[in-house]
Amino acid sequence: MEINKVKLIYFSPTGTTRKVLENVAKGIAGTLVEHIDLTLPCHTRQAITPSPQELVILGAPVYGGRLPVDAINRFRRVRAGKTLAVVVVVYGNREFDDALLELRDLAVELGFLPVAGGAFIGEHSFASPDAPIANGRPDSVDLQKATAFGARIGERVASLQSPVTLTALEIPGKFPYEGGPRNMAVSPITKKDICTLCGTCASVCPTAAISVNDSVATAVKACIRCCACIKSCPTGARRWEDDTMKIITAWLTENCRTRKEPQLFGVEA
Numbered sequence: 001m002e003i004n005k006v007k008l009i010y011f012s013p014t015g016t017t018r019k020v021l022e023n024v025a026k027g028i029a030g031t032l033v034e035h036i037d038l039t040l041p042c043h044t045r046q047a048i049t050p051s052p053q054e055l056v057i058l059g060a061p062v063y064g065g066r067l068p069v070d071a072i073n074r075f076r077r078v079r080a081g082k083t084l085a086v087v088v089v090v091y092g093n094r095e096f097d098d099a100l101l102e103l104r105d106l107a108v109e110l111g112f113l114p115v116a117g118g119a120f121i122g123e124h125s126f127a128s129p130d131a132p133i134a135n136g137r138p139d140s141v142d143l144q145k146a147t148a149f150g151a152r153i154g155e156r157v158a159s160l161q162s163p164v165t166l167t168a169l170e171i172p173g174k175f176p177y178e179g180g181p182r183n184m185a186v187s188p189i190t191k192k193d194i195c196t197l198c199g200t201c202a203s204v205c206p207t208a209a210i211s212v213n214d215s216v217a218t219a220v221k222a223c224i225r226c227c228a229c230i231k232s233c234p235t236g237a238r239r240w241e242d243d244t245m246k247i248i249t250a251w252l253t254e255n256c257r258t259r260k261e262p263q264l265f266g267v268e269a
């Protein structure tokens with residue numbers, strides 16, 4: 001089969017998922033790449049309708065072993081008509097649990113034909129230089145693997161006579177899916193003495209939880225703990241002060257030290 005475009009459709013508050021997808025696309029030679037970034041809130045309900053001549057790479061981070069609810073809601077704007085898809089989740093070196101299975105099932109529900117899947121590792125959203133959890137990942141080794149994965153997907157797609165010859169994509173996991181992010185009404189705080197009111201935090205927040213006027217206000221219930229505001233604040237003024245977040249981060253730092261490697265499905269390793 002010939003494809004004329006690779007479309008990257010993703011939710012990626014701290015950018016690791018986007019980076020992995022870009023590098024998978026790099027391996028699929030000779031095609032245009034288009035980004036559909038669904039991270040920020042958007043008030044249009046207009047459907048996104050990839051064509052059968054495109055290959056879509058759908059990507060999201062793992063939150064509590066599952067897909068983030070906001071990612072699912074935004075992906076539901078996509079209506080595919082037998083478009084080939086690659087499903088990718090990125091997790092912070094703990095586990096991806098049922099998230100990749102959930103993304104494969106969602107892709108099928110949206111009208112895609114999943115051809116391959118991958119679980120990659122990205123720096124944990126809760127990580128910092130003082131509490132490292134997969135810091136700096138995806139690194140150059142991960143990105144080479146992503147590009148090699150893309151190259152094998154390209155070969156597989158080129159060798160397909162028609163989409164009907166595709167066999168079902170097997171992904172590990174359980175249904176009903178287990179886990180999901182903890183229900184916690186917390187958000188990062190702002191250190192007023194070093195905040196310059198630049199507005200960057202508000203501009204990256206996927207749930208529009210932050211407003212910046214003569215101070216920074218956060219709608220705590222809207223916060224999904226993605227840490228985009230913390231990682232993008234130029235002065236380091238956004239941070240966690242919540243004790244439970246500190247305990248979770250310390251646990252992850254202690255228990256998720258052993259490096260995990262990307263796992264790929266649907267193509268030969």
Ligand SMILES: Cc1cc2nc3c(=O)[nH]c(=O)nc-3n(C[C@H](O)[C@H](O)[C@H](O)COP(=O)(O)O)c2cc1C
Pocket residue numbers: 011012013014015016017018060061062063064065066090091092093094095096121122123124125126181224225226227
């Ligand atoms: C609320 C929340 C829950 C998370 N749960 C998990 C998890 O269950 N397993 C894991 O390994 N990483 C987990 N992570 C880490 C992210 O999956 C990881 O940092 C990912 O690279 C973030 O993707 P992004 O850069 O595209 O936002 C979680 C992050 C957040 C914010």
Ligand code: SF4
Pocket residue numbers: 190194195196197198199200201202212216232233234235236237238
């Ligand atoms: S990004 Fe940081 S410095 Fe800028 S407004 Fe937000 S908290 Fe203040």
Ligand code: SF4
Pocket residue numbers: 013187188201204205206207208209210218222223224225226227228229230
């Ligand atoms: S306020 Fe919450 S949801 Fe918004 S960017 Fe910060 S951590 Fe993410």
